[in-house]
Amino acid sequence: MTTLAQKIIANACNRSKVEQGEVVVCSVDLAMIHDSGGPRRVKPILEKLNRKVWNNEKVVVVTDHYVPIESEETRAIQELTKKWVLDQDIQNFYDQQGICHVVVPEKGHLKPGMFCVGGDSHSPTGGAFGAYMFGIGATEMAGVLATGEIWLKVPKTIFIKWKGKLNNLVTAKDMMLATCRKIGMGGGEYQAIQYIGEAIYDLSIQDRMTLSNMAAELGAQTGLIAPDDKTIDYIKSSGGKVPENWKSFRLDEPTSDASINEFDASTLSPQIAAPHSPENSENANEFANTVFDVAYIGACTGAKYVDLAAAASVLKGRKIASGISLKVAPASLKDEKQALEDGILKILQDAGAEFLPNSCGICAGYGKDRLAEGQVCLSSTARNFQGRMGAPTSEVYLASPYTVAASAVVGKMTDPRELMVN
């Protein structure tokens, strides 16, 4: 029996089937790079190899890290990026339109069955579209850009099964933090994770992206979800061409020897992960009354349209507590525009939110808003390692947008259900 991961990899190395553990060389359907790990790092290597990109239609460049430009150094990086895009005649360039993991699918680039690499660790996000996508470093990316190929050890698939239905105010983020606690940050063993079960298929595509994205936090290579009608509708509405054979990638039956981790969505409570690891999660009420300084709704994991809407549903008609600053960095320009049209931004603004650019920003410790010494942040992002979002003495707790918003109103960490029943 073949897993979804094996089927995609077999296609990519032009074989009828592949076995777990064998090393194969795959053709890459799409390579995504951003301004930090992209042109400024791969350009000198390609020059040394005397090669141009192997296929200018299969490369996507997004600027999202050094956005906005705020120094001579960051200006130089952006200018180098633009010049490289022109020199290489790259056909897909999205300049300052949002975070790569959100922008690339919203432009219709990701489809079931594709084999993709990204120059960023959260590249498994592409798994939400049934694409085998994983993150690589700059030298390896330069190798892909020069040859169109990459080696890979065929992974086993670790199934994460969520049965039941999520309760109100409980989200994909809570599912993921609970998963991190149970299987740990090394639990993915650099294998393929596949999310299955009715609670997964009940999620919107953007919520599924949160799960696939955080497969990185489990140490997995990728985080697949088998495509269904929702996937196809999303791709169509993003202007993407749906592959005729997409149904052949609807594989989600665990193999007989597969490891399956089962969870029950119906008993899940909102989660908060304490510093400095996503696996330090507990039910949010365990952290009740913990104080913090900054509430952050940001990043590819935590500030997509669905995340902004979730925060707004809590903040409607409410104000954030004094002493808390609420910062919102919508994940993409498109999602921000949609949120503006739908009145969501107005609700956030009226509650006291400050808006930041559509970029990685504080989540990656970039830019002037990064956390100061000793600051405590409750964040809707993916990763809370020591020093990641700013000063080494800053502390980051992770939670869903509902929990971040409700805690900002209360002024202390809270289970959002506490606020919403009142």
Add this chain to the structure above:
Amino acid sequence: MSRLWLFEETINTDVLAPGFYMKSPLAELSQHCLEAVRPEFASKVKKGDVLLAGDNMGVGSSREQAAEVLKFLGISCIIAKSFAGIFYRNAINLGLPAFLLPKDSQLPKEFVDGSSVVFDFENSILFLEGSGIHINLEPLPTFLKELINDGGLVAHLEKRFDEK
């Protein structure tokens, strides 16, 4: 003489290559390597030193600088109980040897932070200097060994393109 830098904890990419200094040249970025957990590391580490870490070494970002700063600072080999996948690939691609401790075996207690060690790449053995005490590391798959012997992925590809 190589010094052993021993870390019990999991070392992530944000402490290896902090985000704020990512825009800076490698020489400057490397001065902040591990400062959040071992402030003296960047100024004390010497060429040839060996870094030995716990589980999930290099977990986090895909930023290759996390491995590159270690190479820049002179680390000759990274050994860990387990590696995060992207970091492992990055280290090998940069020509920086990365070895696993053998499964289910303990590091001899004589190996401590600051020990003088000798690393034998060909035979994947770490020796405690001036004693017979050693640990056999998990051998690298042949093709990864070739990649490192070529000097990393770029040199390997140069060779491949030259042969064509």
